[in-house]
Amino acid sequence: MLKYNEEGKISPDLAEKYTTSDDKKTYDFFLRTGVKWHDGKDLTADDVIFTVQIIQNPEYRRASLQGVEAEKINNFTIRFTLKNPYSPFLDNLTFGILPKHIWENIPAVSFSLSERNLNPIGSGPYKLTKIQKDNSGVVKEIQLSPFNEYYFGKPYLNSVSFKFFKDEEGALAEFSNGGVQAISYISATNLPKIRVNTSIQKIILPRYFAVFFNQTENKALADKNVRLAMLAAANKQEIISKTVSGQATAIDSPIPEFIWGNNAPLVASEFNLDQAKSILDSSGWTISATTTLREKIIDKQAVSLEVNLLTVNWHELVDAANLLKESWSSIGIKVNLDVKSVAEIQELIKARQYQSLLFGQILGVDPDPFAFWHSSQKKDPGLNLSLYENKDADKLLEEMRKESNPDILKQKYAQFNKIVVQDLPALFLYSPIYIFPIDNQIKGINIKNIHLPVERFSQIHKWYIKTKRVWK
Structure with a gap:
């Protein structure tokens, strides 16, 4: 509606x-x-x-x-x-x-x-004309034609086709040859391969990537000083530069300030390896003479400073995980990297079977972080990936859902951000820039801010290729 x-x-x-x-x-x-x-x-x-x-x-x-x-x-x-x-x-x-x-x-x-999914009936500006499949039954192309009775008026384009490729390289090759006039998304590393006469739409979506700490699965992570050291040793700018070619913005809180303009977090996140080492040294994490790992006596037991880091098998996140592993290893934290498929990681997330998780979360344009951070959401289907619990944060989350005054809501978001940053249940890294290349011949595109990539089509009935002079 x-x-x-x-x-x-x-x-x-x-x-x-x-x-x-x-x-x-x-x-x-x-x-x-x-x-x-x-x-x-x-x-x-x-x-x-x-x-x-x-x-x-x-x-x-x-x-x-x-x-x-x-x-x-x-x-x-x-x-x-x-x-x-x-x-x-x-x-x-x-x-x-x-x-x-x-x-x-x-x-x-x-x-x-x-x-019925193969012959969908909608009410939008374009309707299904044809579905093309290969010999094995895999859909290769979906063709649409204008719906003349669309309630906002007949769309301008005579047809719209969606072609599907097995990988990004295949889509780029077809785009270069003129076989398609837009690509749904390209990674930042492929930007130099885009042909001339292309309009590059760049948008910061309300989403972010972070390392979520499951303190119940690792005694070392339950020590806030360890998490503070990991924060100080995380070189966010290097991660952004090397994994997404600079096409992202660093963040420090669960509600990035580009969404609501929140106040600066209480804990600065400057990259400083010496500070990270100092935090560990002063909090009792010393190098063991026998294992060469940092250790600390917790509850009368020697605990090694060793962390398992889980992430999904996507090259940008794997690259980011390796950079974090390198930095954390340099301050005496042993990191075991565990890379899983999307299906595998979804099952592990449901069971909360991980020590630390490098993953993403998608916020709304009007963000409601309740499902991500309220203590009632610690178990599946909740999305509280850090199993975070704080009574003051819970109270704010509940109040924010009922507040309709934008100024008061903004203040509560800022208060919530400060509490989470102080507790450090997660290490917030960056919000990636969504890159959408489209041929310069396509006109009428005016995308300024969207929530999900699919929303780039919200005004597709206004898109056109060429215009004609009309005498009035």
Whole structure:
């Protein structure tokens, strides 16, 4: 019903307007009339209610909107009632709407396996024309054509095709040959390979990479001095320079200041190996004469300063992990690097079976860090990867969800940042820049700020290749 515009702000889409009650618990949405599905059927409140019910269904693998009541007022009006005020609620209403007449007889648990996915019916500016597969049945290209009855007007481009490649190098080669006019994403190391006559869109997305410490799995990491030393020995600028060719911004807190302009963190994160060594020396982590590792007596037992670092098998993160390993080894910390596939790492994350984890988290344009840092989210499906628990932080997280005043919310975000930076449950590294190359012939693109890469298409109905003079 809503979408993010080119500036990353919530704007009307299927919903023409909405109203909010004074207590911020009731929202009335008014749908545009005359909106059509690609098969010619009318899009009404029944489709919205049906979609919300599917999203709330626990059999659906991404169940959400729990505790939200959706009520049909008439064919084009829906009322949402919340149990408690929730300031990021509008961000939760940017989901796509499903046509009830197509999906109502398909169980939610079977959605991903339904043949209807091969002939999707939507309401957007382009509709499916053809799916091309290779001899083994792998999709190679999806072709779309304009939907003339699109509610924002007929789109300008005569066709849109998505081609799929097994790797980035294949996509780059096709782009260089003129076979495609844009690439969904390229890594910073491949920027020099982009041909001339290309517009390079660079956007800092609200996401970051960090090392999350699981102190329950490693006694050494439970010592804050060890974590402080690891912070001082982490050369963030070197990591950014060598892994993403400088295409990132260093961060020091769970809500990066480029999102909300938070105050500077209490603990500075300057790279200083001598300081890191000094922290370990002064806190009792001395070099063992027998093992040559740093050791400390904890609970009457000798504990070696040895840490396992887990990350996903993606070259940028593997390179970053190796740089961290090199720096930490130089101050006397033994690091065992463990690289896993995405599927393997997801299972380990669910079970919280890691000592330290180099991984990423995606925030919203209106960030709600509750799922990432509240103590109630320490177990799956929560995303509190550091198993972090702080009563003051929990209180702020709960208050932030109910606060609608931007100035007060900004203050609470700043307070929350300070608490987390002081406790140091994670080592925050950088926010990467999203790089989207597109041929200069494509006009009408005005991307300034987006939340997810897919949102670069939010204004695709305005894209065009050439213009004609029209006498008025």
